[in-house]
Amino acid sequence: MKLYYIPTTRAVRPQWLLEEMGISYELVNVSMEMTKQPEYQKLHPHGKVPVLIDGEVTIFESAAICAYLTDKYPTFRLAPSPDSPHRAYYFQWLFYASVTLEPPVEHFMFDALPHLPEKLLPEKVRFGTSSDESRQWFDRVTQPLREALANNNYLVANQFSTADIVTGGVLLWAEKLGMLATDDPLTQYVNRLIQRPAFVRANERIR
Ligand SMILES: N[C@@H](CCC(=O)N[C@@H](CS)C(=O)NCC(=O)O)C(=O)O
CATH class of the missing domain: 1.20.1050.10 (Glutathione S-transferase Yfyf (Class Pi); Chain A, domain 2)
Structure with a gap:
């Protein structure tokens, strides 16, 4: 699993969550220069962070990444189960x-x-x-x-x-x-x- 980040940005949210879960992940520090490159914009259409690559999934939007990871690893109980009010x-x-x-x-x-x-x-x-x-x-x-x-x-x-x-x-x-x-x-x-x-x-x- 790879998390593309820039320090002190919204990328801290999924990174913090990964640390809460103790999942191993690789961090890729994105430079401002890199955000403008077409290669990077294939990962994030607006050239922003965070982006998470997890196998065949490439996802952007910090809250969506957090929701995705939380559902993928329900044993960490970081969200109420779907049948709970x-x-x-x-x-x-x-x-x-x-x-x-x-x-x-x-x-x-x-x-x-x-x-x-x-x-x-x-x-x-x-x-x-x-x-x-x-x-x-x-x-x-x-x-x-x-x-x-x-x-x-x-x-x-x-x-x-x-x-x-x-x-x-x-x-x-x-x-x-x-x-x-x-x-x-x-x-x-x-x-x-x-x-x-x-x-x-x-x-x-x-x-
Ligand atoms: N709504 C998006 C916002 C993403 C966003 O604006 N990221 C900023 C950092 S907090 C960014 O990548 N800025 C660098 C740039 O625009 O080059 C999210 O929550 O992921």
């Missing part, structure tokens, strides 16, 4: 993280880091949303997350799952950008997640 909430948080939570964080980053290259931050979106607007947007969309975590350590049935990896991955990014105060319960959630030995191992491997 908790499965519905597992899907809810997986999609929420990618579709609802990530956009305000990404827009905040665009405003905070205006010198990113055109490929990462196209001119059209560069001046789209101010950091104040992104922060208000973030506050609105994190409301259900705050409620779900008010009396729980983890999102689904209060047990660690792949939904925490994907959601935590987005929040980690928000925290690094300064969108979360140190006493914010979401910071405490992030801190709980990043203390996991698998997360620590994932980061050590790319150092």
Whole structure:
């Protein structure tokens, strides 16, 4: 199994998951130059990371890779089984993280880091949303997350799952950008997640 990655990107999500499962995998460090090559764009049509190659499967989109691996190795119990009602909430948080939570964080980053290259931050979106607007947007969309975590350590049935990896991955990014105060319960959630030995191992491997 091969995971194509760039350090400190969304690629950390599937890598962290692989470490949680203790599956052996090869890491391929993708340079910015490589993302522009037609050979690489056969793996990822937009020249992005992560990409996972697993036998005959070549898959992109970090949340989809995580869902794929979780289902492929059910013995690690990182998702509720398909006949459990908790499965519905597992899907809810997986999609929420990618579709609802990530956009305000990404827009905040665009405003905070205006010198990113055109490929990462196209001119059209560069001046789209101010950091104040992104922060208000973030506050609105994190409301259900705050409620779900008010009396729980983890999102689904209060047990660690792949939904925490994907959601935590987005929040980690928000925290690094300064969108979360140190006493914010979401910071405490992030801190709980990043203390996991698998997360620590994932980061050590790319150092
Ligand atoms: N929705 C995609 C986004 C992929 C994405 O934008 N990856 C960024 C890193 S976080 C990337 O590869 N940037 C390098 C580039 O565009 O050259 C996912 O979750 O996998």
